[in-house]
């Protein structure tokens with residue numbers, strides 16, 4: 001499926017390489033028809049009825065990074081398909097530390113533990129690395145599985161609705177303060193799915209004050225960190241202060257930015273105080289990261305910089321196109337400014353169309369906000385060719401009282 005761009009010239013300047021990556025990502029993605037995407041066979045399209053646009057699960061229609069396909073070909077040639085070898089686990093630690101250094105966070109590679117997925121990471125944290133007697137506190141709307149995971153781990157869940165200030169979704173600090181207590185765990189997703197917010201440093205510092213004041217801890221899900229648009233800056237929560245470094249366990253992965261969720265390799269980054277507890281966890285609990293996921297992750301984090309910039313560039317243009325087209329086709333819907341991620345968040349409450357009816361009325365499959373804990377809203381995956389972004393916005397016109 002992935003045509004490799006021309007072989008890079010070792011003497012190519014960084015600027016020329018970036019321009020080449022941008023041209024490749026845009027040309028490749030623009031060329032994809034709906035039939036091509038269905039042939040590719042991913043879940044997003046194979047799980048979507050014929051004639052309906054697939055905008056639900058968080059997979060991208062964009063190409064894989066050439067560095068990743070090269071690394072995967074080499075790994076399969078080498079028949080590296082057994083369990084995760086220690087040297088590859090260590091390589092993931094080193095590559096993750098290198099990525100975090102780019103965000104100004106100095107991470108000890110030995111504090112990085114490869115696990116199968118960020119959701120698996122959250123379960124490990126809930127089951128083994130946080131006080132089981134205290135609640136899990138989750139701002140809503142939220143990534144859907146986080147509404148189920150606490151109960152699956154036998155933990156009490158307290159949801160705290162985010163507040164809307166103008167067009168901006170904000171964390172309700174008073175609500176979070178009231179829900180937290182010593183040992184409680186705040187599930188903090190930044191960049192945020194589904195609102196698309198990239199919380200600013202002052203916002204994160206205000207959260208840190210509340211967490212410190214209440215004696216709680218944080219699981220920081222930063223899986224969307226590479227997908228941040230110009231004008232916004234991602235800061236790893238654990239990197240903010242000595243207190244956040246001590247009270248935070250971070251979960252991250254190359255799986256969203258580089259579109260490799262199926263390869264099974266996320267990273268749990270532990271603070272100093274939890275390393276002994278990690279040693280005591282039965283490996284059965286954390287086993288599951290794969291060698292192919294590890295080589296792809298190392299390639300993404302160490303050689304995938306130009307590609308991710310090109311991806312963000314393409315997604316940003318798609319976001320702007322969608323906003324423009326939707327304002328024409330469905331002005332009664334509200335599309336919130338997307339600061340990061342490719343998951344658009346729409347308020348449909350004034351359209352007269354229930355999110356559950358969108359597929360039937362507009363032939364677009366998104367995610368009903370009810371599954372994110374916030375009825376009346378719709379999450380839409382915008383990581384598709386621009387011609388389909390335009391088509392999706394046009395089709396959504398069928399949801400309005402305007403028609």
Ligand SMILES: Cc1ncc(COP(=O)(O)O)c(C=O)c1O
Pocket residue numbers: 058116117118119120143189193221223224253255256261266
């Ligand atoms: C915020 C967030 N966390 C976690 C995940 C899932 O990650 P994984 O597949 O590594 O469990 C997603 C997937 O879309 C996500 O958006």
